[in-house]
Every structure is written in structure tokens, then in C-alpha cells.
Amino acid sequence: QVRLNQSGAEVKEPGASVRVYCKVSGYSLIELSMHWVRQAPGKGLEWMGGFVAEDGEKMFVEKFQGRVTMTEDTSAETAYMELRSLRSEDTAVYYCATHLKTDYSLDIWGQGTTVTVSS
Amino acid sequence: ETVLTQSPGTLSLSPGESVTLSCRASQSISSNYVAWYQQQPGQAPRLLIYEAATRATGVPDRFTGGGSGTDFTLTISRLEPEDFAVYYCQQYGSSPKIMFGQGTRLEIK
Numbered sequence: 001q002v003r004l005n006q007s008g009a010e011v012k013e014p015g016a017s018v019r020v021y022c023k024v025s026g027y028s029l030i031e032l033s034m035h036w037v038r039q040a041p042g043k044g045l046e047w048m049g050g051f052v053a054e055d056g057e058k059m060f061v062e063k064f065q066g067r068v069t070m071t072e073d074t075s076a077e078t079a080y081m082e083l084r085s086l087r088s089e090d091t092a093v094y095y096c097a098t099h100l101k102t103d104y105s106l107d108i109w110g111q112g113t114t115v116t117v118s119s
Numbered sequence: 120e121t122v123l124t125q126s127p128g129t130l131s132l133s134p135g136e137s138v139t140l141s142c143r144a145s146q147s148i149s150s151n152y153v154a155w156y157q158q159q160p161g162q163a164p165r166l167l168i169y170e171a172a173t174r175a176t177g178v179p180d181r182f183t184g185g186g187s188g189t190d191f192t193l194t195i196s197r198l199e200p201e202d203f204a205v206y207y208c209q210q211y212g213s214s215p216k217i218m219f220g221q222g223t224r225l226e227i228k
Contacts, residue, residue, distance in 0.1 A: 035217065037164075045156075045164060045207055047217035061215045095163055101176065102169045104211035105154035109163035 002026040004096050004110035011116045017084040020113045022096030024077045033099065034079040035106060036070060038092040046092075048081070086117045121146050121212050123220035131228040134200055140193045140223045142208030147188045152211040155184055155193045158222075159204045167206075168193060195225075203227050 007021045024032065035050025049060030049070060058070055069082045079096055094113045097106035122145040132138055142153070150171035156164040166175045168184035171191055181196040195202055208220040 037217075037219075044222045045158075045209075045219040047215055047219065050216070052216050059216050097163075102154070102166070104152045105166055105169040105209060106164075106217075107166040107169070107175055109165070112163055 002098075002100055002108050004098065004108060006094075006096060006110040006113045009114040009116070011118065012086050013119050014087055014117055016086050016117075017082060018086060018115050019080055019082045020094050020096075020115070022079045022081070022110050024079070027100070028074075029072055029077045029079060030074045034070070034072065035097050036068075036081045037095045037097055037106070039095070039112075040089070040092040043092075048094075050097075083115075086115075088117050091115065091117045120214060121148060121210055121218060123208055123210055123218055125206075125208055125220035125223045127223060128221075129224045129226060131226050132198055133228045134198050136198050137194065137196045138198065138225065140195075140206055140208075140225075142186075142191045142193070142220050144189045144191070144210060148210050148212060150187050150191075153184075153186070153191050154209045154211075155182075156207045156209065156219075157202075157204045158207065159201075164207065198225075200227070 003025045005023045010018050012018050033051040033053045036048045038046050052059050071080045096110040098108050124143045126141045153171040155168040158164045167178050172184045183194045186192045205222045205224050207222045
């Protein structure tokens with residue numbers, strides 16, 4: 001059974017960076033296309049970016065370009081998302097998610113990591 | 120950019136009733152690229168329907184997806200207490216690659 005286990009909650013000051021990890025078990029990370037989705041308090045889901053298999057590259061929402069890095073350590077079966085220059089509006093739950101049985105939707109989700117940006 | 124608009128924003132219903140949620144796209148999209156998720160409070164989203172009408176593993180058959188072009192629906196028959204949640208539609212497209220609707224909250228009357 002594929003599981004995505006995310007790192008714990010973080011509290012950061014404005015201007016800092018945060019790195020969230022997502023450890024894969026039950027499958028090989030190298031065979032997965034990892035995506036990151038965030039959800040601000042009381043708000044909807046927002047896709048940030050991820051590896052798009054059909055294009056063979058990582059793609060990001062324009063608003064995060066230059067501020068987000070998504071990497072993988074396949075030896076550790078762990079994906080990482082780093083978001084820099086944090087501002088209060090980055091306060092959200094961050095999810096890693098992937099697709100196993102589907103091509104264009106996300107059927108496996110991590111439990112979420114709460115990131116709070118506050119001075 | 121294709122925008123997804125879900126309606127209504129909130130619905131109040133009773134267990135046992137049936138409901139159809141709407142997701143309208145600003146331009147026509149392939150049915151292969153439409154999915155629906157359920158999110159319970161404090162939990163990660165759960166995929167319910169993909170390719171517009173295919174139930175994900177373990178999803179009860181009271182959940183039915185449909186539609187084409189710009190109009191897609193999620194019908195829930197005989198609402199169970201655990202069905203009261205927020206529902207999101209999602210499309211896979213060009214830019215951004217994945218887009219979610221703003222969600223419909225289904226609450227107990």
C-alpha cells in the first residue's frame with residue numbers, strides 16, 4: 001500500500017524559508033510524479049506544481065515561480081518542497097500528492113503539513 | 120487558463136436525500152481530465168471520481184460522476200452521515216496544469 005508521510009508542523013517568520021518533506025513507502029519514488037497542493041485556512045485547494053509525466057518536467061504555478069523548489073532524494077524515497085521568502089499569506093496546510101491508478105488526478109495524498117508564517 | 124466554478128457554495132440537506140453538485144468550466148475540457156474529491160474537516164482530500172465518471176477504488180456506488188464539455192456533475196444518492204463534507208472538482212489542462220474549483224460544502228440540515 002502506497003503511503004506518503006509528511007514532516008511536522010512549522011512556524012516561520014516572514015522572509016524565512018520552509019522545507020517540507022514527503023516520505024514514500026510501499027512504492028518507489030522514482031516511479032511516481034509528485035505534486036504539491038496547499039490549502040490556506042478556510043480556503044480551497046491550490047495546486048502549486050509538480051512533475052508532469054507527459055511533458056517530462058516539473059511545472060509550477062506562475063505565482064510560485066522563483067520562490068519554490070521541488071526536489072527528490074530517490075535513495076531516501078523522499079520528496080521535498082522548499083518555499084522561500086515566506087509571507088503571511090503562505091500560511092496553509094501543504095500536501096504532497098501523487099497518482100498511481102489515474103493519469104490526470106491525484107489518488108494518493110500525504111496527511112498535510114501546517115506551515116504558519118508569523119512574526 | 121480554464122476556470123472551474125462550482126455551485127452552489129453550500130448545500131444543507133438531510134441524510135437519505137440525494138444531491139447533484141455542479142462544476143462548470145470556462146472552456147470545454149476533455150472528460151478524461153475531470154476529477155472530484157471529498158474533503159472531511161482536518162483531513163486530506165480523497166479522490167472520488169476520475170475521468171469524469173470512473174469511481175476511485177473503494178468509493179461507494181452512490182457517488183456518480185457525469186457531464187461533458189463545460190458542465191460536469193457529481194451526484195450523491197441516499198446521503199449518509201459521512202458524506203457531509205466539502206467537494207472539489209479538478210481539471211487537468213495546460214496552464215496551470217491542475218486547477219481546482221472553489222468547492223461545495225455539503226452540510227447537515
